[in-house]
Structures are given as C-alpha cells and as structure tokens.
Amino acid sequence: MRSTRPSEQALFHLLLINEVLVHTKSEPLKYKKIMNSPPPNSKNLEDIFDSSVNLEETHFNEGFRDGFNDGLAPGKQEGREVGLKLGFEIGEELGFYRGCIDMWNAAILMDSHGRFSSRVQKNIKQMEELIEKYPILNPENENVQEMMDGLRLKFRAISASLSMKLEYDGYPKSSEVNRMEF
Structure with a gap:
C-alpha cells in the first residue's frame, strides 16, 4: 500500500x-x-556539490601555493649563485678582450714597420669602444647579449687579420658549439 x-x-x-x-x-x-x-x-544542492566538483582544482591550487612558498628561498639562493657565476664569466671574458686590446695598442705604438694595417687599427679601436660601452653596472640591459656577440665577432676578425690563433678559453670554440649538451 x-x-x-x-x-x-x-x-x-x-x-x-x-x-x-x-x-x-x-x-x-x-x-x-x-x-x-x-x-x-533542505540544503542547497549547489553548495553540496561545489566542494567535490572543485576538489581537484582546490588541491592543485593548494599544492601550487605550497610548492611556490617552499621554492622561493632556495630559488633566490640558486639565482644569486647562477648570477654570480655568469657575472664572473662575463667579467673574465671582458678582461681578456681588454688585455688583448691593450697589448695590440702597445704593439701599434712600438710598430715601426707598419705591420698593423689601418683596417686592423680601426677594428681594434671599434672593439675598444664596444668594451667601453658594455653595461657592466646595468645587467638588465636587453642588448647585453648582442653586444657580447659583437665583441666576440670583432675579436675573431682582428685575430684573423693578424693571422693569430688566439681564442678565449672560457668560450666554446665554433667546432664545439654543435656538441654542447644541456
């Protein structure tokens, strides 16, 4: 019934x-x-199911926040270490180029036979200007990589003009670039 x-x-x-x-x-x-x-x-059905429908998103967001907070301090430390390492490497390379320019300028002053052509002297002067323009104190300059590439290119051109096999040891040789692994 x-x-x-x-x-x-x-x-x-x-x-x-x-x-x-x-x-x-x-x-x-x-x-x-x-x-x-x-x-x-009666309970509102939307309120009942909201928590279970959004459960995955809630856990994802909570995990993201926890991971972000846990990685913040080590990330800053790692960034500082990488920045110091790269800054040292760039400073070392700039110092090498500066030393080469100083040696070439000294050789030009003592050259009585005219072994340094006007073209080579012009390239040395241009490379010296590039080094002086390099923003050592402004690491956020967007042209830094382009300027460094220009310095490397100018150095290779001068070395080839002088028929010298001179390379900076810290920078990979052109034959090694294709074999580099990350």
Whole structure:
C-alpha cells in the first residue's frame, strides 16, 4: 500500500499555494521571495556539490601555493649563485678582450714597420669602444647579449687579420658549439 504521508517537497508546494491564495496582489515581492527560496529543511544542492566538483582544482591550487612558498628561498639562493657565476664569466671574458686590446695598442705604438694595417687599427679601436660601452653596472640591459656577440665577432676578425690563433678559453670554440649538451 502507498504511504499517504506527504513528502517535504509536497508540503512546501502546499504552503506556497496557500501563501499565494491568502495574500492579495499588493504583495508580489513576498510571492517572489517564497518562489525563489529553497524548500524548508533542505540544503542547497549547489553548495553540496561545489566542494567535490572543485576538489581537484582546490588541491592543485593548494599544492601550487605550497610548492611556490617552499621554492622561493632556495630559488633566490640558486639565482644569486647562477648570477654570480655568469657575472664572473662575463667579467673574465671582458678582461681578456681588454688585455688583448691593450697589448695590440702597445704593439701599434712600438710598430715601426707598419705591420698593423689601418683596417686592423680601426677594428681594434671599434672593439675598444664596444668594451667601453658594455653595461657592466646595468645587467638588465636587453642588448647585453648582442653586444657580447659583437665583441666576440670583432675579436675573431682582428685575430684573423693578424693571422693569430688566439681564442678565449672560457668560450666554446665554433667546432664545439654543435656538441654542447644541456
């Protein structure tokens, strides 16, 4: 036999109909309020499932925050170490080029036979200007890599013009560039 006891949903609808019939048309706001409110003693279904639907996203965001916070201090330390290492390497290379320029300029001053052509002297002067323009105190300059590449190219051109096999040891040779692994 079927139960004659009405469900909560049915009771809610009966109360709603009763409210509509009892009140006059001058209270439409109350009617809208009742129609839009959830049934008594029931939970909003959206609130129930929101936490389980967004569970993966919640865990992902929580893990990201934890990982970010845990990696912040070691990341700064590692960045500082890498920056010091690269800064030292660049300074060493610039010093090597500066030393070569100083030696070439000294040789030009003592050259009585004209072994240094005007073209080579011009290239040495241009390389000296490139070194002087290199932004040692402004590491955020976007042209730093292009300037260093220009210095390396100018150095190779001068070395070739002087028929010298002179290379900076800290920079990979052109034959080794293709074999580099990261």
